[in-house]
Amino acid sequence: MSEPPIAGQETARRDVSAWRGPWEALAGSVVRCPVCQGPLDVTERSLRCAERHTFDVARQGYVSLLTGVKRTVNADSAAMVGARTDFLAAGHYGPLTDALARTAASSGLPEGSTVLDAGAGTGHYLAAVLDALPGAVGLALDTSQYALRRAARAHPRAGAASWDVWRPFPVGDGRVDVVLNVFAPRNGAEFHRVLRPGGALLVVTPTPRHLAELRERLGLLEIDPEKEERLERTLTARFTRERTEALEYTVELSRQDVENLVFMGPSARHVEPDALRARVSALPEPVRVTASFGTALYRAQP
Numbered sequence: 140m141s142e143p144p145i146a147g148q149e150t151a152r153r154d155v156s157a158w159r160g161p162w163e164a165l166a167g168s169v170v171r172c173p174v175c176q177g178p179l180d181v182t183e184r185s186l187r188c189a190e191r192h193t194f195d196v197a198r199q200g201y202v203s204l205l206t207g208v209k210r211t212v213n214a215d216s217a218a219m220v221g222a223r224t225d226f227l228a229a230g231h232y233g234p235l236t237d238a239l240a241r242t243a244a245s246s247g248l249p250e251g252s253t254v255l256d257a258g259a260g261t262g263h264y265l266a267a268v269l270d271a272l273p274g275a276v277g278l279a280l281d282t283s284q285y286a287l288r289r290a291a292r293a294h295p296r297a298g299a300a301s302w303d304v305w306r307p308f309p310v311g312d313g314r315v316d317v318v319l320n321v322f323a324p325r326n327g328a329e330f331h332r333v334l335r336p337g338g339a340l341l342v343v344t345p346t347p348r349h350l351a352e353l354r355e356r357l358g359l360l361e362i363d364p365e366k367e368e369r370l371e372r373t374l375t376a377r378f379t380r381e382r383t384e385a386l387e388y389t390v391e392l393s394r395q396d397v398e399n400l401v402f403m404g405p406s407a408r409h410v411e412p413d414a415l416r417a418r419v420s421a422l423p424e425p426v427r428v429t430a431s432f433g434t435a436l437y438r439a440q441p
Contacts, residue, residue: 158200158291161298162186164276169253170300173204173309197284200291201299204309205282213408215283220261223403224289227263231390231400235432238386239264239341240271242436243317246339250274252316255333257304258323260286262293265319268341269294275316280304308333317341322404325370331377331439340378340437344370348387348431353397357418359406367433378437386432391425 159181162170166179172188179186179194186194186202194204215223226232243254252275256265259279269277277297279290282304290299302309304326310333318330321343330340347362354361371380392400398419401407 157295158196158298161276161278161296162202165253165278165298169276169278169311169314170204170298170309171311173302197288197291199288201284201287201301203301205301205303213282215260215281215286216407217285219403219407220283220285220289222399222407223263223286224261226396226399226403227261229396229399231392231396232430234388235343235386235430235434236264236267238384238434239319239321239343240267242341242384242434243268243339244271246317246341246436248272248275248316248339251276253278253314254317254319255308255310255315256280256319256321257308257326257330258320259290259299260321260323262286262290262297262299264321264343265290265297266294268317268319269296272317278310278315280308304329313338325373327373327377330374334439336439336441338439340374340439342370342374342435342437344433344435346385346387346431346433348429350400350428350430352426352428353401356422357397357401357406357415358410359401370435374437377440379440381436381438383433383435386430386434388430390428390430392428394419394422394424394426397422397426397428 162181166181166186170179172179172192174192175190177188179188184196194202196202252272254268254275254277256279259265259281262279265277265279269275279297279299280302281287287299287301304324308329312332313335315333316338318334318340345362
């Protein structure tokens with residue numbers, strides 16, 4: 140399957156030739172060699188450590204840190220990434236994006252912070268947080284090469300690298316000021332290890348009311364009502380929850396928006412595409428849908 144064209148504001152955010160900018164900062168003090176844990180130097184088209192382990196920069200601007208390692212089967216496909224890009228570019232999750240950026244900006248971070256987005260996807264939320272934190276540099280980690288192609292262009296102060304967030308991160312201890320975890324797997328031990336003491340962890344999860352109008356009608360995956368409780372159990376040993384915010388609003392979607400919304404998430408792997416399109420075509424237009432999220436700010440304990 141060919142990759143859909145890059146669309147929306149990400150297209151012009153940065154030229155691929157500018158990949159070195161954020162990596163000059165990231166490779167020198169944040170990202171380490173995933174083989175020997177040594178520091179990395181930036182060469183013309185790669186990152187290299189003193190042991191000569193070399194990690195090439197893809198033509199699209201992201202670094203292949205997982206070279207030689209099989210990627211997870213759940214990496215987002217080109218079609219999923221294209222659907223996500225179109226849906227987010229339409230602004231339907233704009234209130235969530237704005238809330239995440241406001242939380243980051245008000246969390247008392249030092250000048251020149253480092254932001255790690257674990258499971259970054261296209262880098263959409265990382266870009267918004269970097270816009271709210273002048274001088275900060277960002278690192279987007281994801282397994283999907285299609286998502287990384289977009290994340291590498293999402294913001295001029297962001298670098299993107301292939302990585303499985305269930306593995307120990309290729310990041311030094313206490314080198315990060317902020318970790319973003321937006322609809323992504325939570326590796327609490329690694330979040331804590333890479334964050335400096337008192338560093339911020341920003342978590343976004345959907346509530347059981349999220350997309351309630353579509354779940355039964357389209358056969359989408361249900362949201363586990365105990366997910367919030369499991370989140371707390373995962374993080375409380377290492378983090379202190381500082382504040383939470385509930386965000387819920389109604390959004391009007393076209394049938395194409397609904398199709399993009401479904402195909403950009405995990406339900407895309409569980410619903411037969413033609414059957415889904417038939418169900419979507421039977422929906423009224425516009426479709427009024429509830430968007431419902433919980434956002435939480437945690438602090439890393441010493």
